[in-house]
Amino acid sequence: MRSSPGSPTPSEECAVRGEEADEVYGVVFNLQRYSTEDGPGIRTTVFLKGCPMTCPWCHNPEGMDPRPELVWYEARCVGVRECLRACPREALTLTPEGMVIARDRCDACGACVEACPAAALEVIGRRVSASQLAKEAARDEAFFRRSGGGVTLSGGEPALQADFCAALADLLRDRDIPVALDTCGGVSWSRLEPLVRRVNLVLYDLKQMDEGRHREYTGVSLGLVLENAVRIADMGVPMWVRTPVIPGYTDEEENIREIARFIRDHLPTVERYDLLAFNNTCRDKYRRLDRIFPLAAVGLLERSKMEALVEVARKEGLDSVCWSGAVTGK
């Protein structure tokens, strides 16, 4: 089951060393305040760009690519074409069907964003220093204290920007702000361990317990994900395991049963198991990124289905099993 910690691969190296010798920079695509779904209490969730997995159901497709990306909002566009004139790389074409972004030429410089009088363009992903982001993330410190909340590092996969996240976690811990790590587990242990060591809680995704299907859907070996989960538990760090319940991909009773058994038998620090019901509200994000969302037409799950899956997990001996998300039925 165990193997020696692997080394980071070049594709895992996303953090950027800054001009200032003691600063570390990262690429972040969202800072969500007053979040109540990414750990206990009221939280600020930091979404980091870049993920080693390719889940077809991903709700944050803007987190998959490590680089900043340009998007266009059709409803805001007033058609004055200032963006086209501003672009030094001739990467934009406004057609009757909408804006065409030549992504092989666009370097997300943001000149078109600045030029647009209608805010119809946006670069998703900003380069920011750990100290600047710590200041922004700590803004709701008073709420964190009152509610037992804190800051959650999410994405994408935070461990792809491990140096940046470690620096950020250290700065937050210096202010006594609890930090949680939300990870897919599909990265080398040498990259994950320094973060796990710094956080109070790990939110851990277990999606599909069949190795072939896991690799097919996510592009990453299930073995690595399970090994990392066990290592985290061995360190004594509290965990919340989460499964996205995706019709046709992860929603079989047998899959949930296998995950529950794995938690029961190998992960003694798991405090709760969450089942997250699929929804397709991220459709527009895929469209704006010129990506295909294979689940665009898939509807919501039935409430009874989620309740049945919770029962399956409870029957395996797990005490704290919850589900959340939009569903159909009473």
Ligand code: SF4
């Ligand atoms: S692991 Fe999470 S962030 Fe990465 S592709 Fe899958 S669903 Fe998206």
Ligand code: SF4
């Ligand atoms: S972000 Fe820069 S390169 Fe990309 S379309 Fe806008 S101006 Fe052109």
